[in-house]
Amino acid sequence: MKALGLGLLAAITVSQAATAQGRALCADRPGKAAPACIVDVGRLQIETGLADGSRLDRDGERIDTLALGGLELRTGLTRRSEVELGWTAYSRVDDRTSGVTARTRGVGDLFIGARTALTDPDKDGPQVALQPFVTAPTATHGQGAGGWEGGVIAPVSLPLSGGLSLGLSPQLAVKRDAAGGGTHLDGSGAVALSRGFGPLSVALELWGEIDGQPGGSVSRASADAAVAWIPASRPDLQVDVGMNLGLKRDTPGRELYAGIVRRF
DSSP states (O other): OOTTOOOTTHHHHHHSOOBTTBSOOOOSOSSSSOOSOOOOBTOEEEEEEEEEEEEEEETTEEEEEEEEEEEEEEEEEETTEEEEEEEEEEEEEEEEETTEEEEEEEOOOEEEEEEEESSOTTSSSOEEEEEEEEEEOOSOTTTSOSSOEEEEEOOEEEEOGGGEEEEEOOEEEEEEOTTSSOEEEEEEEEEEEEEEETTEEEEEEEEEEEEOOTTOOEEEEEEEEEEEEOOTTOTTEEEEEEEEEEOSTTSOSEEEEEEEEEEO
């Protein structure tokens, strides 16, 4: 999904002092990777991608993608573990070639993940987690992977000097072949540098992927930036915006998105 990814800002929000209600708010969004933090036991966190639009221009072809209502639900199961569900309520893809546009509309695949902290989630210092996941083929034809996929993410958050934090998120997955009928390995990862400025957190991220398609590997990369705001009077609320700039031919040249997070 997508918009199911890191909070680029995860490392900095984890380092903030916990509120009287428990751990500090730490969201998967904005960004492409996953944070190492764990939601408190019994609490529900709803992360919504209000809008996410991108454009890919390649060899005379233009692909415009719009996603609305990207939803992720997270809840803590134990002090060190949580479960996540994600789904996109509406997706539209316009593929324009030689003046002819093919449009598809529908919903997305279902994401199911479980994150376990390998370090103590309530202590300062480096944080490491492990998150296996699968995606179920619930998407409208032409909108999803076309079959089951799965993989594992290993989020890492490292506090640095000067109020900076470093986030790493390597991922290895088994994905469906673009032509259908088989699967292949896909490796990706993100490196994020973030810093807090009062209620605001700002992050810069580099993301890359090697998609091992049987007809030849496809590489993608982007340079991303995001800002998140957690009001001092509303520690269970986050509003965020972000922009991604493609660095490789098969990556959307630009992507803009906005979302909101609410914890109950």
